[in-house]
Amino acid sequence: MSKLVVCTNLTLDGVMQAPARPDEDTREGFTHGGWAAPYVAMTQAGEVFSSAGALLLGRRTYEDFSDVWPRRVDSPISPWMDNIRKYVASTTLKGPLPWVNSTVLKGDVGEEVAALKRELEKDVLILGSGELVRSLMRDNLVDEWVLLIHPLVLGSGRRLFAGDSPYTALSLVNSTTTPNGVMVATYHAAATH
Numbered sequence: 530m531s532k533l534v535v536c537t538n539l540t541l542d543g544v545m546q547a548p549a550r551p552d553e554d555t556r557e558g559f560t561h562g563g564w565a566a567p568y569v570a571m572t573q574a575g576e577v578f579s580s581a582g583a584l585l586l587g588r589r590t591y592e593d594f595s596d597v598w599p600r601r602v603d604s605p606i607s608p609w610m611d612n613i614r615k616y617v618a619s620t621t622l623k624g625p626l627p628w629v630n631s632t633v634l635k636g637d638v639g640e641e642v643a644a645l646k647r648e649l650e651k652d653v654l655i656l657g658s659g660e661l662v663r664s665l666m667r668d669n670l671v672d673e674w675v676l677l678i679h680p681l682v683l684g685s686g687r688r689l690f691a692g693d694s695p696y697t698a699l700s701l702v703n704s705t706t707t708p709n710g711v712m713v714a715t716y717h718a719a720a721t722h
Contacts, residue, residue: 531649532672533585533642535662536577537689538565539678544686545659553593554687561683570677570711577675578609582651585642587658588619594656595628616645616653618661639668646670659689667695672718674699680710 538548547553548565555562565571586594598610615631618638626633634641642665645653652673655662665671676689699716706712 531582531646532652533646533655533665533670534577534581534652534673534675535655535671536571536574536675537655537657537659537662537677538570539676539689540564540681540683540686541678542682542684543688543690544683545657545689546687554589556687557685559686561686564681564683565677565679568679568707568709568711570679570707570709570713573705573707573711573713574675574677577652577654578606580652581613581654582649583614583616583645583653584610585616585618585645585653585655585658585661587661588617588622590657590661591615591617591619591622591626591628591631595626595631599628616641618642618658638664639670642668642670659687662689663691663694666697669718671697674714674716674718676712676714676716678712678714 537545539545546559547562549563551562553562598607601607611629613630617626617631617633619633622633624633698719700719701714702717703715704712
């Protein structure tokens with residue numbers, strides 16, 4: 530049985546919107562896109578990539594990744610992104626999907642993810658995909674959180690833990706800090722309230 534692992538960039542005030550590029554996600558007039566790029570902290574989370582057997586993505590993140598990663602032929606991450614099995618939670622996308630090794634989940638997402646966790650030996654990794662993560666939190670399916678907490682307060686933007694997030698107790702199992710101040714904190718799901 531595999532774990533469901535969320536790995537995401539966050540600011541100190543919990544914003545996860547558009548960490549990579551200025552034009553990545555300008556919904557609701559968000560003007561701080563690309564805030565995480567100068568920190569290159571994702572390289573500090575290498576273990577989550579090596580233990581992953583599949584990616585789970587929401588539609589927005591999938592469409593962004595499928596537009597960006599296949600064209601980054603100079604990146605050492607691109608072959609990994611192409612070759613790993615990708616599952617996409619979407620009510621609007623239909624298969625076949627254009628990015629190699631990509632499948633749209635059919636039916637109830639919570640049930641589909643629970644089945645993936647039972648079937649796969651290696652972990653299922655979620656990158657970004659805030660709405661999907663919040664829905665899986667409500668179904669109590671997230672086993673591990675790898676949060677790359679950046680020393681920034683943006684004051685606006687979509688947050689990972691929104692006002693409607695369910696009570697979730699976590700246990701810190703590891704933390705490191707990068708030379709430029711990003712805390713990489715790994716939490717496991719603890720007992721629920």
